[in-house]
């Protein structure tokens with residue numbers, strides 16, 4: 001993703017804003033990212049991605065998502081239409097395993 005691409009599409013919260021929020025506030029839990037312009041409090045599509053970005057921040061790694069904005073938005077459309085998350089393995093949500101590097105290329 002590019003910094004100006006939105007991670008939270010409901011509230012137009014860009015990757016840049018989320019990076020700046022985490023750098024400034026160093027939130028101990030991902031749910032606090034909602035304080036950044038309400039990110040994650042709408043349709044909740046972005047919540048696993050916010051958790052992933054938070055994990056990267058905590059680990060001191062590059063805070064980024066390996067999606068184009070078009071792909072990300074298309075996946076959200078599927079989620080909103082069906083309630084299902086396409087490519088669930090990409091989100092690595094709630095596993096807590098910490099590997100996180102096995103994202104498809």
Ligand code: FES
Pocket residue numbers: 007008009010011039040041042043044045046047
């Ligand atoms: S995309 Fe973030 S709450 Fe809907």
